[in-house]
Every structure is written in C-alpha cells, then in structure tokens.
Amino acid sequence: MMNRLMEEVKKKEAPIVVGLDPNLSFIPSKIMNNAIAEYGETPDAAAEAVSEFNRALIDAVADLVPAVKPQIAMYEQFGIPGLLAFQNTIVYAKEKGLIVIGDIKRGDIGSTSEAYARAHLGKIMIGNAAFSAFDEDIVTVNPYLGSDGVLPFVKIAKEEKKGIFVLVKTSNPSSGEFQDREIDGRPLYMYVADKVKEWGEGEPYSNVGAVVGATYPEEGKRIRECLPNTVFLIPGYGAQGGKGKDLKEYFDKDGLGVIVNSSRGIIAAYKQEAYASYGEDGFADAARAAVLAMKEDLKEALS
Amino acid sequence: MMNRLMEEVKKKEAPIVVGLDPNLSFIPSKIMNNAIAEYGETPDAAAEAVSEFNRALIDAVADLVPAVKPQIAMYEQFGIPGLLAFQNTIVYAKEKGLIVIGDIKRGDIGSTSEAYARAHLGKIMIGNAAFSAFDEDIVTVNPYLGSDGVLPFVKIAKEEKKGIFVLVKTSNPSSGEFQDREIDGRPLYMYVADKVKEWGEGEPYSNVGAVVGATYPEEGKRIRECLPNTVFLIPGYGAQGGKGKDLKEYFDKDGLGVIVNSSRGIIAAYKQEAYASYGEDGFADAARAAVLAMKEDLKEALS
Numbered sequence: 336m337m338n339r340l341m342e343e344v345k346k347k348e349a350p351i352v353v354g355l356d357p358n359l360s361f362i363p364s365k366i367m368n369n370a371i372a373e374y375g376e377t378p379d380a381a382a383e384a385v386s387e388f389n390r391a392l393i394d395a396v397a398d399l400v401p402a403v404k405p406q407i408a409m410y411e412q413f414g415i416p417g418l419l420a421f422q423n424t425i426v427y428a429k430e431k432g433l434i435v436i437g438d439i440k441r442g443d444i445g446s447t448s449e450a451y452a453r454a455h456l457g458k459i460m461i462g463n464a465a466f467s468a469f470d471e472d473i474v475t476v477n478p479y480l481g482s483d484g485v486l487p488f489v490k491i492a493k494e495e496k497k498g499i500f501v502l503v504k505t506s507n508p509s510s511g512e513f514q515d516r517e518i519d520g521r522p523l524y525m526y527v528a529d530k531v532k533e534w535g536e537g538e539p540y541s542n543v544g545a546v547v548g549a550t551y552p553e554e555g556k557r558i559r560e561c562l563p564n565t566v567f568l569i570p571g572y573g574a575q576g577g578k579g580k581d582l583k584e585y586f587d588k589d590g591l592g593v594i595v596n597s598s599r600g601i602i603a604a605y606k607q608e609a610y611a612s613y614g615e616d617g618f619a620d621a622a623r624a625a626v627l628a629m630k631e632d633l634k635e636a637l638s
Numbered sequence: 639m640m641n642r643l644m645e646e647v648k649k650k651e652a653p654i655v656v657g658l659d660p661n662l663s664f665i666p667s668k669i670m671n672n673a674i675a676e677y678g679e680t681p682d683a684a685a686e687a688v689s690e691f692n693r694a695l696i697d698a699v700a701d702l703v704p705a706v707k708p709q710i711a712m713y714e715q716f717g718i719p720g721l722l723a724f725q726n727t728i729v730y731a732k733e734k735g736l737i738v739i740g741d742i743k744r745g746d747i748g749s750t751s752e753a754y755a756r757a758h759l760g761k762i763m764i765g766n767a768a769f770s771a772f773d774e775d776i777v778t779v780n781p782y783l784g785s786d787g788v789l790p791f792v793k794i795a796k797e798e799k800k801g802i803f804v805l806v807k808t809s810n811p812s813s814g815e816f817q818d819r820e821i822d823g824r825p826l827y828m829y830v831a832d833k834v835k836e837w838g839e840g841e842p843y844s845n846v847g848a849v850v851g852a853t854y855p856e857e858g859k860r861i862r863e864c865l866p867n868t869v870f871l872i873p874g875y876g877a878q879g880g881k882g883k884d885l886k887e888y889f890d891k892d893g894l895g896v897i898v899n900s901s902r903g904i905i906a907a908y909k910q911e912a913y914a915s916y917g918e919d920g921f922a923d924a925a926r927a928a929v930l931a932m933k934e935d936l937k938e939a940l941s
Binding site: 484509523 | 659756
C-alpha cells in the first residue's frame, strides 16, 4: 500500500493528504442547520452534517490528491452516529479512488493490538464468516508499548497488503517532552526510528512508515538519514506552522517518500482571509484552491 | 473519582477490577449459538453475545468488586455493533453501581485529545444540547505525545469529577524497549511518573493515576516511591504471570492505592482446570469464584 501511495503521489504530483477532521466549527452553517432541522440537536445531526461536509470535500479534491486522513477522534466524540459517519466517509473516499489513512493512533499489548489491527485493517471471523469493521488502507500506531504492541499491526498490514505509520516524532509543541529525551547521546525518537526500520519490509518503500512532524525540520532530516526507504506522514503543515520550504530534507533521494497532511488549512480554507471570497457556500471550492496552493508550496521544497 | 474508587476498594475489601475483554473464544457456545441463530454470522450476533456475556458477568461480581474495565479494542473489532455493546456494557455496569474504567489508551495532540476526552469522559455541544458519547468514569491515556496530549484529558476529567490512568510502565514483555531506556541514569518511565505527579491533583488520591504492570515488581516499587498518593491500575496479574505476593510494594502506606486488573483469569475462569467443575453454563459462577480467590491472593500481599 505504501508503494501504491507513492505511485499516486507521483501521478498526481501532490504529496498531499487531506485531513478530514470535521470540527463542528468548520462546517458551514447551512449544512449544520439542515441536519439539525432533520434530526434535532442530536449526534445524528452532527454525524449527518459531517458526512455531507466530507462528501463535498472529497468530491472537490479527489482528482488532486492521493489520499484522505480522517481523524477518528473527531467522529468518536459523537458516539455511535459519529463512528458511522467515519465508516461512511471511508467507503465514500475509496469509491472515489482515494487511499484512506485512518488516524487512529492505537497501540496496546499483543492480543489487544491485534483486535485493533483487525478492526481497522483486517477481518474478524464470526462463526465461518469474515467481517471487516472499518477497513482503512493504512493506520497510525503509537509505539509506547514496544514491539509486541506494534507487531500485530505489522502482521495484519502484511496479510492485507496494507500499511501503518508509527509515531516517531510528532508535530505538537510538547512532543519533545519524552520523544527528545537523550539516551546515550541519541534521542528516544531515533530508537523508535530504528524499530520502524526493523519492523518494516518492502521495496521500494517499506510497509511501515513514520509520522514525522513538519514543525521539527532538524529532526526530520535526522530521521530521513536513518530511514531512506520509509514513507513519512507529515502532520503540522499549515495551521500548526510548518511550511513547504521546511520540508526539503524530509523527501527521499527521488523527491518522494513523503505525504504531507493539512486538515484545517484545507477543509476550513473558506474561513481564511485568502479564500474568503468563496464564502461559506463555496467551502469545497475553497478547499480545492487551498490544495492547489499547497501543491505549489511543496514544489518549492524540491526546487 | 479516584477517591470514590478507593472508598469502594476499602468497602468491598477488594482492590480488583474485572477486565471485560470478551474475546469470542471466551464466550460459552450456548450464548454464541443463540446469538447466531437470531442474527446470523454477523457482527450483530457477536455484539449480542458479548453484551449477554458481560451482563451475566457483571451480575455475578457486582457485589464483590468496585469496578469493571472494558477494553474497547475487543468491541471496536466488531465495528459499530461492537461499539454499541461497549456502550451498553458501560450503562449496565453503572446501573449495578460499578465504576467503569474505559481501557482506551487514547492520546493525540491537543484539540484531538480533547475530542477523545469529550467522547469518553465529557460532553460535546450540538447546537445548544450537550451530549455524552461513552461516558466512562475513568479512562487510560497514552503519554507518548507529552503534556499537550494528556492535559485535555486532565482538564475534562477535572470538570466532570472523573479520572485518568496514564500508561507509565506497561505489563507486556517488550514494554521495556522504550519505557526502560535510561536517560541520565533514570528510565523513561520515571520521567513519565514525574509528569503524572505534576498533571494530577486531589486528596487523598490524585485524579491522575498510573498504569503499572504487575509483571515488573522492582519498577512498581520505584514508581510507588515517586508517587505516594497516586492510584495504580495494575494489569498483568494472573494470565500474564503477576501474583499477589509480587504486588506488596505497589500498595501505598495505608494498604490501598491500587486496583489490580484480571480479565481472562476471571471472565474465562471456567476454562481453567481449577474451575472446570462449573462447566460452560456456570461461567458466571466460575468468574465469581475466581474473584474470591483473587481477593484472598491479594490479601497475602498485605500480610
């Protein structure tokens, strides 16, 4: 799946994933009001609004980008209806030819990680029938529990020809609190990077990728040196402060190997001054324009 | 909530939480077959079987223990119907007076962690209506992203008078891979323990607890020295190898401050030789007997 992801990046000339993190404040009032008119002030209304918002966004960007990344927390907060919207969004995005990266950051001990991996990448047997719950193409995984927490994801990703991204160096301000701690002169995130190398396999790209925040370019460079054929999922671009030119050293020798996420910067572009002329009703066109601008910005990183 | 948890531990003389991790292989065939007869070989059948199994277990142990701990992965693997069973299990356990610890091990960057915290401990506003999705009393949180990933949980736990358990030293074989790495002579888990102290507040017990595996007694002792008024959620007892006598040093000076989890050892007790006489149909009575035996075993730790 990482190889397919990189082929799509190449074909579309866009190492971009659109983060579908539908905070209710991003959803145009017309969509929200219609949903409330139909379902009342309920989680069903929120879920309906989120689904409609996502469908319009997916339609607007599907020919431009290889992938979308729904952040499950933003759906889980609406309970069961929210998780149905998560599921429907995955189905819809796949129908439009997009690769779906489930940003789930799960991780637990062996048998429990296996249950998560089955839920999101694999299948579960019920009697003699196999059933897929959420069926993302790639998911994010938290490494704090060590190999026996991650390997069940690796195993099922391999069986299903899918992939995972392991959190190595995250984009948030306090990511360094534990991740940067120096152990014999090397930060913790480099030990995680070593394991990402060990856990993965596949050519030209490993099926185990790494999450490396756009907000830490020095660290990004260092991790790339250690992981030449690993795909980086890069959060922190745009709203969190990362810019295309900061990402120069994240790309691999072929000018590939990365997929940069933008959520708010694309899906709520219509709220920015630069795209205000689209208005609320033009949110999907504004998102499309923001993707095109991001494409240009990322080209600079390689020029 | 941590204070209430400790009061219940004292009242019931049982620092025990029953892990509701309903692997399908634990569910008696009669329950599973009935569910399949009604729903076919579908996730709905799995969810119905899980719900019925849990209700019987809760009925059998509610007067003996203060809390149950459903592991969400075991429900998430069945998709939406599974998550409905998770939700129903929480409601049922609370009706029976039990405290519910959601073993969710979530953790993300700020706004995303807040969404998780709202989903599991708090409320979300939809229009002018407030809505609670899963509404556990306490949840487990992964610290790899640092303070800004954990503090949203702390904030919402405080608002809702609930609590969290942060993963400090987990019970699995490879937990040391990252958690034991030495930084200036102290392992990483001790830096996490420092933060647990800093993040929490409350008397006599902090609202931020720590997950400390039963399988690492030396580490447990060291963490207790650092965190005298923190409640430890202790996995790894029983099936993973931890024994009551290993836990002596985990208790606080009042012989409290811990809640020891057993999942398989209780809910699938009927599969063990010691409880085989209960048979499959007697799974709930076997679970009750296993709780009573665990109570005795833990008393030894304090004698």
